[in-house]
Amino acid sequence: xxxxxxxxxxxxxxxxxxxxxxxxxxxxxxxxxxxxxxxxxxxxxxxxxxxxxxxxxxxxxxxxxxxxxxxxxxxxxxxxxxxxxxxxxxxxxxxxxxxxxxxxxxxxxxxxxxxxxxxxxxxxxxxxxxxxxxxxxxxxxxxxxxxxxxxxxxxxxxxxxxxxxxxxxxxxxxxxxxxxxxxxxxxxxxxxxxxxxxxxxxxxxxxxxxxxxxxxxxxxxxxxxxxxxxxxxxxxxxxxxxxxxxxxxxx
Amino acid sequence: xxxxxxxxxxxxxxxxxxxxxxxxxxxxxxxxxxxxxxxxxxxxxxxxxxxxxxxxxxxxxxxxxxxxxxxxxxxxxxxxxxxxxxxxxxxxxxxxxxxxxxxxxxxxxxxxxxxxxxxxxxxxxxxxxxxxxxxxxxxxxxxxxxxxxxxxxxxxxxxxxxxxxxxxxxxxxxxxxxxxxxxxxxxxxxxxxxxxxxxxxxxxxxxxxxxxxxxxxxxxxxxxxxxxxxxxxxxxxxxxxxxxxxxxxxxxxxxxxxxxxxxxxxxxxxxxxxxxxxxxxxxxxxxxxxxxxxxxxxxxxxxxxxxxxxxxxxxxxxxxxxxxxxxxxxxxxxxxxxxxxxxxxxxxxxxxxxxxxxxxxxxxxxxxxxxxxxxxxxxxxxxxxxxxxxxxxxxxxxxxxxxxxxxxxxxxxxxxxxxx
Numbered sequence: 001x002x003x004x005x006x007x008x009x010x011x012x013x014x015x016x017x018x019x020x021x022x023x024x025x026x027x028x029x030x031x032x033x034x035x036x037x038x039x040x041x042x043x044x045x046x047x048x049x050x051x052x053x054x055x056x057x058x059x060x061x062x063x064x065x066x067x068x069x070x071x072x073x074x075x076x077x078x079x080x081x082x083x084x085x086x087x088x089x090x091x092x093x094x095x096x097x098x099x100x101x102x103x104x105x106x107x108x109x110x111x112x113x114x115x116x117x118x119x120x121x122x123x124x125x126x127x128x129x130x131x132x133x134x135x136x137x138x139x140x141x142x143x144x145x146x147x148x149x150x151x152x153x154x155x156x157x158x159x160x161x162x163x164x165x166x167x168x169x170x171x172x173x174x175x176x177x178x179x180x181x182x183x184x185x186x187x188x189x190x191x192x193x194x195x196x197x198x199x200x201x202x203x204x205x206x207x208x209x210x211x212x213x214x215x216x217x218x219x220x221x222x223x224x225x226x227x228x229x230x231x232x233x234x235x236x237x238x239x240x241x242x243x244x245x246x247x248x249x250x251x
Numbered sequence: 252x253x254x255x256x257x258x259x260x261x262x263x264x265x266x267x268x269x270x271x272x273x274x275x276x277x278x279x280x281x282x283x284x285x286x287x288x289x290x291x292x293x294x295x296x297x298x299x300x301x302x303x304x305x306x307x308x309x310x311x312x313x314x315x316x317x318x319x320x321x322x323x324x325x326x327x328x329x330x331x332x333x334x335x336x337x338x339x340x341x342x343x344x345x346x347x348x349x350x351x352x353x354x355x356x357x358x359x360x361x362x363x364x365x366x367x368x369x370x371x372x373x374x375x376x377x378x379x380x381x382x383x384x385x386x387x388x389x390x391x392x393x394x395x396x397x398x399x400x401x402x403x404x405x406x407x408x409x410x411x412x413x414x415x416x417x418x419x420x421x422x423x424x425x426x427x428x429x430x431x432x433x434x435x436x437x438x439x440x441x442x443x444x445x446x447x448x449x450x451x452x453x454x455x456x457x458x459x460x461x462x463x464x465x466x467x468x469x470x471x472x473x474x475x476x477x478x479x480x481x482x483x484x485x486x487x488x489x490x491x492x493x494x495x496x497x498x499x500x501x502x503x504x505x506x507x508x509x510x511x512x513x514x515x516x517x518x519x520x521x522x523x524x525x526x527x528x529x530x531x532x533x534x535x536x537x538x539x540x541x542x543x544x545x546x547x548x549x550x551x552x553x554x555x556x557x558x559x560x561x562x563x564x565x566x567x568x569x570x571x572x573x574x575x576x577x578x579x580x581x582x583x584x585x586x587x588x589x590x591x592x593x594x595x596x597x598x599x600x601x602x603x604x605x606x607x608x609x610x611x612x613x614x615x616x617x618x619x620x621x622x623x624x625x626x627x628x629x630x631x632x633x634x635x636x637x638x639x640x641x642x643x644x645x646x647x648x649x650x651x652x653x654x655x656x657x658x659x660x661x662x663x664x665x666x667x668x669x670x671x
């Protein structure tokens with residue numbers, strides 16, 4: 001009996017320890033990252049100039065507050081993940097965060113960003129501010145369509161990033177309608193969708209992160225951003241066919 | 252929808268229902284097909300479908316619910332809202348049409364406006380509960396990851412504006428859009444009903460014209476803090492008026508059309524098309540197979556303005572339902588379906604309860620990180636509470652002498668414990 005009790009206690013302790021330990025694993029199901037759209041401009045740029053310039057345009061959820069927030073937010077994590085995997089390629093990720101900006105408000109500023117950064121890839125995170133402000137789906141679609149066209153005309157590829165999965169605010173903030181619009185607009189253009197909503201939901205369902213947690217602490221937010229940065233890096237490498245090993249051997 | 256063999260149904264009902272229902276409907280001596288507004292009985296099938304629609308609306312209002320996979324919105328363009336609004340229009344015409352014929356425009360109009368007022372009060376009650384939930388979340392939930400999403404709580408900082416805007420029906424939090432739509436529809440209903448009874452075809456055409464103009468000129472009511480109403484009353488009125496038109500004899504006029512094999516084939520084909528398109532929303536690789544011109548033309552399928560694709564989907568569903576005779580109720584079925592019928596008979600109370608239960612269920616899921624089992628348990632518990640409450644309300648109506656059998660004492664009571 002006591003043996004069984006000890007065993008149960010041990011298992012419980014191990015289990016508890018595992019749950020308490022911060023996990024570095026945040027696997028993303030393959031279906032979220034695979035796509036038939038290809039990042040041809042990225043592939044060409046990397047091949048021709050050994051450079052990868054990425055502009056991230058987004059709202060509050062593309063940044064983290066707090067000390068060193070910039071260093072821990074996903075744009076910086078993406079840059080690091082790409083740099084680690086693409087040896088010999090100069091990777092630069094520039095973030096343009098406009099808190100509370102709706103999609104329509106971001107569109108006019110795109111031209112300047114495109115001229116300044118000359119990116120081969122733009123990651124456009126949007127939708128949350130529009131959902132909060134109750135922007136109509138049709139208006140949202142028009143703005144998004146204009147923006148994606150502008151970016152593509154400037155010769156850059158586009159990844160649209162949708163909203164965060166936020167179970168606590170689900171009952172107040174419906175993001176699904178606009179998320180559907182983003183999927184459709186990405187499909188109509190040759191753009192990729194980074195389904196942050198679906199990915200974070202899968203993390204929550206699999207227990208990778210408990211996104212219901214209330215905390216003032218930045219640990220979880222930083223880990224989530226790190227995971228998003230790495231998932232983005234995988235998506236970019238996959239869609240631009242920048243096989244990491246091959247890049248290394250060509251140098 | 253729901254036309255056809257009402258006579259046969261009435262006959263069945265006469266035999267079985269008296270035994271099965273404690274709510275005994277006043278039965279006519281003959282059971283004619285309801286010629287124009289001659290219908291004197293509330294059709295139980297309406298209550299049945301409205302009850303089911305209420306369950307589906309409840310389930311759809313709990314985000315992250317595995318049971319949602321069974322609701323119709325995942326299998327085509329339209330969802331339970333269309334069913335609910337159509338049947339509400341049908342029932343409103345049924346109840347108030349008779350009042351208008353028997354007691355005149357003023358009395359019927361006054362009763363419709365009183366109903367609108369009751370719904371307004373119910374809406375404000377729900378809003379209060381919603382505010383309580385939001386305030387709780389704002390006070391207890393904090394996570395730097397969600398700094399941006401928490402902006403949704405900004406309105407708590409200025410309750411003076413927010414509460415006024417809510418009273419004006421301009422500020423409507425998530426899931427609280429249906430009742431304001433219903434209120435506006437009822438406010439506009441007295442003249443619409445008079446017109447429907449005077450010149451049904453003309454009234455229906457006027458409704459369709461308003462729908463078209465709304466699409467052309469982007470008419471809608473303003474919302475707070477910005478934007479427009481999620482359910483555009485000027486567009487959705489088409490479904491409500493169409494329901495009313497069906498109740499006032501239109502269903503009978505449509506019967507030959509609905510029996511034509513060609514129409515049925517078109518309806519089936521359209522439902523199959525909608526089903527395939529709906530599949531592409533969930534199976535990513537299939538999405539690529541939708542030709543660009545089609546998605547360009549089709550999307551977004553606008554719920555706010557009752558997209559033609561949604562309206563057509565509802566019509567196809569209705570046509571198929573009628574054709575499959577799924578709507579025919581035998582006595583034994585009435586007993587089994589009783590819970591849904593009861594819920595449909597007390598639609599306002601049960602709708603409000605459903606919205607509240609969806610809040611509460613959502614809250615339980617957030618507090619206890621509910622997995623699929625919890626979600627299923629919450630879904631079924633919610634529906635059982637809805638059924639229990641509907642039965643309780645029926646019971647109250649009986650003990651207060653407001654059941655239809657005692658309408659002599661309470662001439663103003665609505666039919667069959669029912670509401671429009």
